[in-house]
Amino acid sequence: MTAGSETEARPGMDVRALFNPRSIALVGATDKSGWSISTLVNLRTHGFPGPVHLVNPRGGVVHGEQSYASLSDLPEPVDLAYVMVPTGAVLPVLKEGTALGIRSYVVLTAGFGEVGEEGARLEAEITAFARDNGLALLGPNGNGFINAAAGITPYGLPIAAPLLRGSVGVVLQSGALASSVLGFAQARNVGVSLLTSMGNETAMTVTDVLDYLVDDPSTKVIALFLESIRNPAEFTRAATRALLAGKPIVALKIGRSRLASNTAQAHTGALVGDDNVIDAAFRKLGVIRVRSLEDLLITAGLLAEVGPLPGPRIGVVTPSGGASEIIADRAEDEGLEIPPYAPETVARLTEIVPGFATVQNPLDVTGYVLIDRTLLGRALEAVTEDPGIDMVMLLSETPKKAPPDPAPTFALYKANAERIAAAARPVVVVSNVLVDVTEFGRAVQHETGFPYVAGGIEHGMHAIGAAVRWSESWREATRGAAGGAAARNGAHPATTTRPAAVAGATGLWAEHRAAALLADAGIPVVPSELAGDEEAAVAAATRFGYPVVLKAAAEGLGHKSDIGGVRLGLNSPQDVRKAFGEIVGAVRAATGVAEVGTLVQPQRGGGVELLVGIVRDPGWGLTLAVGLGGVWVEVLRDTALRILPVDAAGVRQALSELRGVRLLQGARGTEPADLDAVAEVVARLAAFAETLGDDLEALEINPLLVNGSRVEALDALVTWRG
């Protein structure tokens, strides 16, 4: 254990040593097992330079080599034991190995937690043993890992040649996908630094591997297949490290279709499905979420090639009008811009392309490329110097088959590779359709330095859009880090300490208490007075001026309007008296509570109603949901989520994502809302919520009335744990 290393998630566990052993023992090696054969073949054919020993309790010849009966019988100590013994024999092997000083294990053996109670008990035993002894243990029930960068491949399934070495680190919670991922990476000519198949994640977790990859100089981009995120806090820490290190994480997280509420009580809770929270968390952490294995690898490959992209404005250069039009459609889907070229670019291009070509963005240099093969490259060069674009997209393919004389092909690709390397702006190459990069295509890329080709317009445009969005997250995070702010994402520094009033709070705080708490925190709240009888209510109404609102006030009373506890538009003392009696009667009947008073407020009109809720997600912590009231939230579920902390700029961005944002902007004749003022209030609320301690369960303002620049909470509710 390296003292003080940020990457040490378990005491004593040395992840770097696990992935970089100099010698390996295959424990449980047998001719009967395909896994055993594959692991040995992989180690012997993909470049592992150190000794590999076979251990079999019966000894004898295995895979044509002399085996040893136990780890203790080995002629020399090994760095890593790859364990394939029966389930019940795993713990004894770990014990024997640990006694011999072996600290790294891959456990391929299955039959643990995934098969039932007895397995879970055995798994708990090896987990405890690994933890107590500081072992780095990958699995059980996992195929191992492929450290392609170092040529170390203790991996139990066949690895189709060639194993391409590169800078994408791959972490899979489903080992069955590994072969597809490797095959697809090969087809895209995307090299891998490390691939791990996590198995049951009993000792070592995705986060441990993430940490390793962030520190691994061979890895530029991290690709994840996730079934679940077991420890959101750990994931947040590791993903934040990756972002600050400029290593993008691309994740295929399944479970999109299982939207289930995970936080029950508060109204907001019902709007926060597990999966929506994942989206919010990934946004916060700059994790790119994709929905397919193709997008996972194509996006990772693109980012490994180009790194951060400066912005969304693309100059497009193609040899095809039809492709240009598909690109234009897809650019809009992905939030990318294809601005007109600057006059000087148009002038240069006019000199380059044939007279019948139309000089525009996207540029189609026409089929004349078949006659003048330099046409595309010269147009590319002109476009890379356009001052109004952030990057260039070149539509080009790698060649499929070697022509009889390949020299001109190499020369052409080399010329374009040199143009791209020397270009003033990043150039992303995308092919028309997603077909394999062939062996000859790989050779051309290798020899000429022609860059990565994103496979097909469909996935290529997705990758560019995702890379642009990640780049923005990365810039924001590094700005935040450079500025010394408390956290990234422009976190709002907590300006208040925990109010004494909330010490020991439990249960539900009804409106009058919640509103007072918020008002003390500087949130604008509609004035109100508690009135315990009719005359007090009338006196309060007189002070406020008519019309007024009367609401039931009683401890523990949540959604008042559902039980007849709210009366709006009271215009006279008579109205107030009548409403008082009716409210008290209704609430007593509905709740059985004797002590019912009322809250008197001036009635507000006009404006747009927002719902602002902050609720504690059991995994990700305090989560903000903002939405428009009424049909927007009830019928459309039109809310935007953010994991706290969030600052005013972040809230503003969230508001802009609402489908109903045009209503806030003054559609339907309402006064345009001052979105900065709204964002400021919501951000203050979010910062305040963070000061309320771990007992805060939910805090909701519904509605927050917005009238131009006037922002005011008309009702509030706070729920405490316990």
Next chain:
Amino acid sequence: MTAGSETEARPGMDVRALFNPRSIALVGATDKSGWSISTLVNLRTHGFPGPVHLVNPRGGVVHGEQSYASLSDLPEPVDLAYVMVPTGAVLPVLKEGTALGIRSYVVLTAGFGEVGEEGARLEAEITAFARDNGLALLGPNGNGFINAAAGITPYGLPIAAPLLRGSVGVVLQSGALASSVLGFAQARNVGVSLLTSMGNETAMTVTDVLDYLVDDPSTKVIALFLESIRNPAEFTRAATRALLAGKPIVALKIGRSRLASNTAQAHTGALVGDDNVIDAAFRKLGVIRVRSLEDLLITAGLLAEVGPLPGPRIGVVTPSGGASEIIADRAEDEGLEIPPYAPETVARLTEIVPGFATVQNPLDVTGYVLIDRTLLGRALEAVTEDPGIDMVMLLSETPKKAPPDPAPTFALYKANAERIAAAARPVVVVSNVLVDVTEFGRAVQHETGFPYVAGGIEHGMHAIGAAVRWSESWREATRGAAGGAAARNGAHPATTTRPAAVAGATGLWAEHRAAALLADAGIPVVPSELAGDEEAAVAAATRFGYPVVLKAAAEGLGHKSDIGGVRLGLNSPQDVRKAFGEIVGAVRAATGVAEVGTLVQPQRGGGVELLVGIVRDPGWGLTLAVGLGGVWVEVLRDTALRILPVDAAGVRQALSELRGVRLLQGARGTEPADLDAVAEVVARLAAFAETLGDDLEALEINPLLVNGSRVEALDALVTWRG
């Protein structure tokens, strides 16, 4: 010309003869042109059995063969002239060929309408000549066609071997995409029947080729790349023929990002962007719209393999838990269902899969397939017999490279191919990721009959979803055709003839005239009386009972409320008198019209307001838009479109697509709307609109108030052309 043939779109043009020549002349053949070389090489290497003659005005040896100076010099007549001469020489070649009896032409030559006025003039000349002489002319500015089924390849770009023959007909409005399409089809092992590159479509159009493909016995599915649909009526006719013939059309239609209003005046018009109308038209015609070349070919390939699918319920069989979860997510995206297996299936599967596997849908038979290679096939067989599913999705790949002994591989695929062929339900095979089917993979498919493999879960699930939707359109259309209804899509038979009252109507009919027209047609309309002065208005209000609504009534008055022409909630004669004076004054001031009266109506309350508009699209004809009023249409543009005719079931389906449909179903405490009653009224309106003749520009009810089963038009507007 075959008398009475449905496929003859141009008098005398014989499309079948064009695509099936027995002899070809390459006119303008020259060693200097890559197109010339490619065309000859293609004809000589892809199986064209007939003579190919080269024509060059200078004669001599071209491509190593003796050429002829002109078509007239040929030793024998040819069926097809492939024309590559300079632009100005094209017409003379056509004239010479026509004199010789040549009726079929491919014109590769560019420089026509695409380059400016002079080119357009030349193009008009050849268009007129082709039309007058009944020529079948493909192009100009197109690369020709590939009749793969017949081995006839007069095509000007290299065709990468192997050219796979099959049953997908491909029509491209962008020739530059042809190579990518062919390459991708090859990579998917999708065979092509005919591929055409349309060029300028001056004489022969996409529709002509569509008609040919519908009649072509080699073609099962049609794949289109469309930049524009030049003649919607013709497209509608041809696409309807394709649907009734059971030949799916899959289309990549670009221009999604250019949403522009094409019909200006009526309120509805602003909601109907060109592209939304394309969506509505495609839906009506059962045309599958895709957004990528990958989806175009993968979907076409799937449909060519399996034909119509019986329904959306899928039984999924995989060897991977991770893949199963991706499939579950994607199924939800695509509107597919993955129901639990029936108890008898569960029982059978429990016998088949290892004890540690979980028997569920999607089924993961586990990595144990690596040990027992029959596992997947046996599980598949059990699942195909499940009574609760419509089809089975098998996750499987074709093998990439031949193993040293390929026999077991062939045997395994053959066993599964036989299971699939014998299965009680359609089986669709999908691979994990989109990688090329290799030469060995193709050989295995060819030898064993192992079916088409949809490339990757991402695109495969899209293809299944699209195929299920197409199948439903096809069933509906053939039901309609079998039942002898007037048209497909359950068209509402026109029950009324054109009312005499609308003869010679022009301009805008304000509410009182529009409402009377609709009421006569059986549309429920709120009662109203015209009142020319205050006393008449008060008298009418008394008859209706208070509260009432007063609206301006004047010829040509459209959106009354914008100019102060509507007063709601009038509760007394005094209210009515005051409102009358104000309305008349406001409307006179705003419009300068002297003759202003009012319309008196009882005021309705509650319910949900719909907007129903029928507007004439210049290309597609009468188009219905339905939406919820208020924010739904103004902020969210939440409308559903249908091209007429549409029946009540079609309207109901449209209503169900609205994002706000839950409001109609009783969200927010409103009475649930009787959607059948609403659909009946809207369908009646649509049928009535169709009786109003070509002068109808737009017909709008806004709002149509829905209160449970009570449906009533509260305002109406009719606009006539001219």
